[in-house]
Amino acid sequence: MATPALDPARAAALALLAGVLSERMSLADQTAHPKGPFAECAPAERARAQRLATGVLRHLRTCDQMLGPHLRMPPYPAIHNILRLGAYELCALGEAPHGVVHAAVDLARAEDPQSRAPGLVNAVLRKVADLGPALWAAAPPAQLPKPFRKGLVKVWGNKTVIGFEAAHGAGAPLDLTLRDPSEAALWADRLGAVVLPTGGLRLSDAGQVSQLPGYAEGAWWVQDAAASLPARALGPVVGARVLDLCAAPGGKTLQLAAAGAQVTALDISDARVARLRENLARTGLAAEVVIADGLTYAAETPFDAILLDAPCSATGTIRRHPDLPFLRDLSDLSDLTALQAGLLDRAVGLLRPGGRLVFATCSLLPAEGEDQVAAALARHPGLAQVPLSDLAGSAAEWLTDTGALRLRPDFWAERGGLDGFFIAALAKPGYARFGHDSGSGTS
Known part of the structure; x- marks a missing residue:
């Protein structure tokens, strides 16, 4: 036959x-x-x-x-x-x-x-x-694979995880961050998108991204609305020396450069850095790009601000990566949490007195969020957490008791959901108000 x-x-x-x-x-x-x-x-x-x-x-x-x-x-x-x-x-x-x-x-x-x-x-x-x-x-939303689901239920309970599963089954729309946020209405009209409370755009049926208006001229880049918040949590950065400590593929680097920062974008991966350079070239934005290990990187001058979107389990991204629940083992995160703690300590050492550090992970697990920040505050006397209650576009239900943001895939369900994220802002002793304290170089 x-x-x-x-x-x-x-x-x-x-x-x-x-x-x-x-x-x-x-x-x-x-x-x-x-x-x-x-x-x-x-x-x-x-x-x-x-x-x-x-x-x-x-x-x-x-x-x-x-x-x-x-x-x-x-x-x-x-x-x-x-x-x-x-x-x-x-x-x-x-x-x-x-x-x-x-x-x-x-x-x-x-x-x-x-x-x-x-x-x-x-x-x-x-x-x-x-x-x-x-x-x-x-049929109800399909359950996540049992081992992965068990790890989430242990933290969030069954009812909340059912909401995660609904978001996982629905998938994710396409979110864009604009190089010039003041042009949101213009690009929303051109793209047939809606403007989100965070200032980005959302398209429900985008098609091929590279063929959309504005792509070739670098007017925007793809970035989930939740992923756009850590850079904004640094506050005003015009003229500030900012380190994006785990930068590739570059969405947050682009945000910081577009906001007027002098950005050093560091990543350990050659391949991922190549994508970062491509994104910088397409958008016409500038940053110093460094290929190095964030655990050992040294700088001659401390930075005014540091963004650390640390490597993590990525459990918050299941809307976009439906393969992840079949691949990720949540029973032992010790290697990841040790890396996160090491990067946090290094970031504190690279930050000038009075500077601000934002720590973020696209994780749904406290071990990679709340617990990391609590441990860092204990290890570094004088380091203080800065509440993010006034971050534009955020919602009251996202705020934790300590003033961090805890985003979940089941939030914004009526809009198409969000990636799960943990975001916390920390400041070294001498902090008054970022962007306004003397010598910050950001006012």
Whole structure:
């Protein structure tokens, strides 16, 4: 029997699913690999493959619920993923059953032509096509993978985590930060976007980012609304020497440069720094770029302000990275929390007396947020936390008892959600008011 011609996007989507679920490789690593699933796909097929794979990952347990009544036991992983993909297309996307079932059978036949798998796929998906769409529409948000979910429930409780799961299933719109915030209304009109309370723009159906108005001229960059807040938490930075301590890919560096700061953008990764340089070139903004280890970096002159968006578990970004819950182990964060503490201590040492330090992580876990700041205050006598209660665009429910911001994926649900973030501002002894104390160079 001749090998069937496979739909390239579906085949690539299955390869992506196998990479995440069996090989524990992120979607980003797979799509960037020169010999990965996308190597022979046209751009449109790549985009479709990624949409299919991310959709299945967001709704994996719901896909399995659609399949479960029609399977005596789970098939082996490759066939299971073909069934999941078919269930997602039939139930979530409403694709025509004939085309979905035919394509899935071809994929199964290519996977194992001598087995009974093609017949199984055909029979199961025909049943799913009959019953699944109505069941899917009534199903609650798919639960996150059990180990990942358990770690979040321990902190937030089941009810809140259900809200996280709803945000995870819904995905994320496209948020933009403007080089010139005063042009928000202009660009909102040109892009068909809404202006957010934080001053950025939000698009619900953006399409290809590089083809949008304003991209080529660098009028904006992609940045979740939550991720735009840490740089703003530094306060006025005009003329200030500011260190962006873990800078790549550069969204916060661009914000600080656009706000008039003299920015030193530091990162340890050559590849990530290359993206930062590209973003600076596209937007026409300037920063000193340094490739170095933040734990050992030394500067001749202390900085007026430092932004430390530290490496973390990234648990707050599940709306944008549906593969992350399948890859991240929350049972032991000791290496990450030790790195965060070391970077915090180094940042304090690089900050001038009276300067402000903002510590942020895109994490939902107190060990990477509230606990880190409490420990840093204990280690550094005189260091003080500065409340962020007056940060424009923030909401009262985001504020913690200590004056930090704790953002969650279920916030702003009516607007399309937010990434989870923890943001705290700290000041060295001598602090009066950032941007106004003598010798700050920022007034």
